[in-house]
Amino acid sequence: MKDAIRSATGGKGCDVVIDGVGGPVFGPSLAAMAVGGRYVVVGSASQSPGMLDSRHLLVRNQTVVGFIVAHVVDADPAEPQAALTLMCDLVRSGDVRPVVTTLPLEDVVEAHRLMESRDLVGKLVLTTGFSGTVES
Structure with a gap:
C-alpha cells in the first residue's frame, strides 16, 4: 500500500x-x-x-x-x-x-464474502431490480 x-x-x-x-x-x-x-x-x-x-x-x-x-x-x-x-x-x-459496488441480490453470498474479507473498498449496495413505488 x-x-x-x-x-x-x-x-x-x-x-x-x-x-x-x-x-x-x-x-x-x-x-x-x-x-x-x-x-x-x-x-x-x-x-x-x-x-x-x-x-x-x-x-x-x-x-x-x-x-x-x-x-x-x-x-x-x-x-x-x-x-x-x-x-x-x-x-x-x-x-x-463515492466508491460504490453494486451487486444483484442473487449475489448476496458473494457480497457477504467481500464484506468479511475486507477486500471491498467503499460501500456495497445490493439491488433487487424493483423500480416501482411502495405505497403505505
Whole structure:
C-alpha cells in the first residue's frame, strides 16, 4: 500500500488518512503518510489495536487524532449539519466521488464474502431490480 500511495503522489505520500479499520492497516497507512500528515481514527472495524512507535511521528512531524461525531454534536449541534451540507455539495460538484459496488441480490453470498474479507473498498449496495413505488 505504501509504495502504491507514494507512486500516486509523486513520492510525497498522502496528507490525510481517515481510518475506520485500525489494527492491520494502521502501520501501512501511517508509513504512507507525507511529512506533516494527519491520521484521523474514526473507527475500529478490525477490533484490534494499531501499534505505534511515537518516534515515527516525531521525525516526520505527523499527527494522529481520534474523532467521533457525538462530541461535535454535543459541542455545537449545527456543525454536523453544516459538514453534511458541504459533503453533499462536494459530491454534487464531482470533487468527491463515492466508491460504490453494486451487486444483484442473487449475489448476496458473494457480497457477504467481500464484506468479511475486507477486500471491498467503499460501500456495497445490493439491488433487487424493483423500480416501482411502495405505497403505505
